[in-house]
Amino acid sequence: MKALFIKYKSVLKFILTFLLVYAVLSLGYKFYLQWSDGSKFYPDYMTHLVAKQTESLLNTFGYNTQVLPHPDEPSMKLMLNGKYLARIIEGCNSISVIILFISFVVAFSGKLKTTFLYILAGSVLVYIVNLLRIVVLSIGLHHYPEYSEFLHTVVFPGIIYGMVFLLWILWVNRFSNLKKKNA
Incomplete structure (x- = not known):
């Protein structure tokens, strides 16, 4: 059993860090909403x-x-x-998506300053893209109401989550400590 923990130490560290950060931020957000x-x-x-x-x-x-x-x-x-x-x-306010984004970046952390700046820039980008997503979705719903379900449940969530996925890929390949370990 000890050999398995040693072998998969980095995977376990990622999962536990991700879950811990996600739980703390989600709880904080839940309290914010309650208060x-x-x-x-x-x-x-x-x-x-x-x-x-x-x-x-x-x-x-x-x-x-x-x-x-x-x-x-x-x-x-x-x-x-x-x-x-x-x-x-x-x-619709993108906070849950930002929490998911932050949790992943912290779980694959890099240097403190780089991690902080990437989280800040990525969160702002997610917020702006989400805002533009709502605007374009609203225009689409206005002009093409027959496609409302498809636009709201497939196209526009795909845009925001696709962008977060690309930000994650960029983070892992350019800035995280994982990149340095594999170099």
Whole structure:
């Protein structure tokens, strides 16, 4: 048994580190959501921010857009040209995806400064791409409502998770300690 632990030490270290970081960040995020009172920023600050930035970008692109607190659930209603188009929920704010991204990068850590800067840059990139994803999805839903299920469940999740996967590949191949060990 000891030989197996020694042989797979790096794999076990990766799995345990990933799970620990993911659990800590997810718990922190869960507490953040529980303690968000929603009085100033409904339903929570990050979801509210994403909704407002989506509204601003869509207005910039010439759409008459408005986001309003949903009266029956913790979400923001996205109104396009006076018509209810979609809702922006907590899952749309990219925080869960960023937590997944950070957990993987930390599990394959590199130098502290490099790891921190990559996490910061990658998290900002994930956030921006997610925001653009919501904007383009909204435009797609507006012009092609018959493809709403396909756009929402296949195309746009594929974009955000595909980008995170590419960031992981870049991290492992260019910056992590694994690269240095194999060199």
